[in-house]
Amino acid sequence: xxxxxxxxxxxxxxxxxxxxxxxxxxxxxxxxxxxxxxxxxxxxxxxxxxxxxxxxxxxxxxxxxxxxxxxxxxxxxxxxxxxxxxxxxxxxxxxxxxxxxxxxxxxxxxxxxxxxxxxxxxxxxxxxxxxxxxxxxxxxxxxxxxxxxxxxxxxxxxxxxxxxxxxxxxxxxxxxxxxxxxxxxxxxxxxxxxxxxxxxxxxxxxxxxxxxxxxxxxxxxxxxxxxxxxxxxxxxxxxxxxxxxxxxxxxxxxxxxxxxxxxxxxxxxxxxxxxxxxxxxxxxxxxxxxxxxxxxxxxxxxxxxxxxxxxxxxxxxxxxxxxxxxxxxxxxxxxxxxxxxxxxxxxxxxxxxxxxxxxxxxxxxxxxxxxxxxxxxxxxxxxxxxxxxxxxxxxxxxxxxxxxxxxxxxxxxxxxxxxxxxxxxxxxxxxxxxxxxxxxxxxxxxxxxxxxxxxxxxxx
Amino acid sequence: xxxxxxxxxxxxxxxxxxxxxxxxxxxxxxxxxxxxxxxxxxxxxxxxxxxxxxxxxxxxxxxxxxxxxxxxxxxxxxxxxxxxxxxxxxxxxxxxxxxxxxxxxxxxxxxxxxxxxxxxxxxxxxxxxxxxxxxxxxxxxxxxxxxxxxxxxxxxxxxxxxxxxxxxxxxxxxxxxxxxxx
Numbered sequence: 001x002x003x004x005x006x007x008x009x010x011x012x013x014x015x016x017x018x019x020x021x022x023x024x025x026x027x028x029x030x031x032x033x034x035x036x037x038x039x040x041x042x043x044x045x046x047x048x049x050x051x052x053x054x055x056x057x058x059x060x061x062x063x064x065x066x067x068x069x070x071x072x073x074x075x076x077x078x079x080x081x082x083x084x085x086x087x088x089x090x091x092x093x094x095x096x097x098x099x100x101x102x103x104x105x106x107x108x109x110x111x112x113x114x115x116x117x118x119x120x121x122x123x124x125x126x127x128x129x130x131x132x133x134x135x136x137x138x139x140x141x142x143x144x145x146x147x148x149x150x151x152x153x154x155x156x157x158x159x160x161x162x163x164x165x166x167x168x169x170x171x172x173x174x175x176x177x178x179x180x181x182x183x184x185x186x187x188x189x190x191x192x193x194x195x196x197x198x199x200x201x202x203x204x205x206x207x208x209x210x211x212x213x214x215x216x217x218x219x220x221x222x223x224x225x226x227x228x229x230x231x232x233x234x235x236x237x238x239x240x241x242x243x244x245x246x247x248x249x250x251x252x253x254x255x256x257x258x259x260x261x262x263x264x265x266x267x268x269x270x271x272x273x274x275x276x277x278x279x280x281x282x283x284x285x286x287x288x289x290x291x292x293x294x295x296x297x298x299x300x301x302x303x304x305x306x307x308x309x310x311x312x313x314x315x316x317x318x319x320x321x322x323x324x325x326x327x328x329x330x331x332x333x334x335x336x337x338x339x340x341x342x343x344x345x346x347x348x349x350x351x352x353x354x355x356x357x358x359x360x361x362x363x364x365x366x367x368x369x370x371x372x373x374x375x376x377x378x379x380x381x382x383x384x385x386x387x388x389x390x391x392x393x394x395x396x397x398x399x400x401x402x403x404x405x406x407x408x409x410x411x412x413x414x415x416x417x418x419x420x421x422x423x424x425x426x427x428x429x430x431x432x433x434x435x436x437x438x439x440x441x442x443x444x445x446x447x448x449x450x451x452x453x454x455x456x457x458x459x460x
Numbered sequence: 461x462x463x464x465x466x467x468x469x470x471x472x473x474x475x476x477x478x479x480x481x482x483x484x485x486x487x488x489x490x491x492x493x494x495x496x497x498x499x500x501x502x503x504x505x506x507x508x509x510x511x512x513x514x515x516x517x518x519x520x521x522x523x524x525x526x527x528x529x530x531x532x533x534x535x536x537x538x539x540x541x542x543x544x545x546x547x548x549x550x551x552x553x554x555x556x557x558x559x560x561x562x563x564x565x566x567x568x569x570x571x572x573x574x575x576x577x578x579x580x581x582x583x584x585x586x587x588x589x590x591x592x593x594x595x596x597x598x599x600x601x602x603x604x605x606x607x608x609x610x611x612x613x614x615x616x617x618x619x620x621x622x623x624x625x626x627x628x629x630x631x632x633x634x635x636x637x638x639x640x641x642x
Binding site: 284375378379380385393395396397402414418420421424425428 | 485576577578583
């Protein structure tokens, strides 16, 4: 561990309590609104109550600012917080996986930023410096990365290679066509029409009120997904994939590649006419960490919110080298079991990846890196036993369960289980594979465009 | 871990050489370990307890409601259900098996919904040995494996307590030796 110079204890920026207060503004407003909602309270006492609440919140913010300090010493980042229950967080610089600078809306207005240090530990393994001045945040980030990886920041920024970006126009259109949003919008419009057509006034107002609430919820959902995806850009940096996006809070997240367990390409029904797809990644340690903003948390990281199939293919060749579209179809007798989707079930097995495609309305193609597989499971229900088919499941870390190779012929499933265990072990140790794959029956060419050939077949 | 007094009773995972086409993977390997036959007794006790509970509730409700034929009907239904459940649980408890290979552990189970898990030693993160009250009464325990994936459901119930402890220690050692990064 290279010697990092010991620095004296430093405080966060004095305006940080203001930003913290802003973030908890909703809670404060709710508390303030209670006396007004329960009408009767006299005006006089109401004023004092409001002042008391605000003063309490401000005092809380001030105290937490006073007791928080941080420094870098002996190869460790130390952050002390808390008045009654002191918390001494120590992050060894060598364990740092990524350092991000986050600017929520209110902080940006005041010229502040938050530095988030992520380690590989799932729970309580992060350190946050909320909030410091913007330039100082960049300097801190550069210094921490330099000590952690012995790489200067200018180097990493020069080596950043843009992979993909999403045009805002396309995003604005796509976000309205996702999931149930079109149906909800239609319902709201129907409510409005019903409201105008209704014969009696109370009916009219209640229908319009319901339509209003529905529209508001819809707009909030759309706004929150826009919030994290406007101006979306993904770049390839030495320490991982750098993801930028968002209007009100420009989140820069660096996703180290080893954390990616599985990659998923989703083609929703409404996007089919335009040929758009979405790419997610299942990330290890994906449980929502304390303090992580909701846009970035959750079980999946969105790697590419909207893209055409060709763009998605290029992107996939970058993040999943060696993976191609699954080609092997399910046996034809599966038609009786899964009539709507059987002819779209596909499987692909390669030295480093296993992929599966399912779904009729919402096609999902999943690629799992063999080196990341945790366990292999085989299952056969009574109906499957009668038909002579079985399913194989590959589990990965992270909240999603992995890939299911559903409804394969029983001999094929046997082969898969017996070989995948060995293939996974070999992939983990990055040895050349001594096992020759027997040729699986290739289905008739499906009408999708050409196979993606990765440039190198090393495991990610 | 051979349980010497375990009768090789109904085996739902026959070897492939038997001619049955739908055997599970690895069914033809000879040294599958069986679990204690006491697990069957435990399951029968659980089924009996559930059936008696339903019986009491059902007949009580039937008698209280005053409708004449309800109580005997409930008794008949619960009786039939108990019989079916007893047979099913008997076969199911006998279907558990595990096999320690060089690099991984195989665990199989199930009668109607058959399952087999392959867990590499290097992926095992924690190994628990637990025992509920009934298991303790019969001197048995359950070994549970955990990997980084929530979907890995490998567990082996009905092992003798000392066998379970020995298995856990062996798996822990193998897990540490072969541990690979996430």
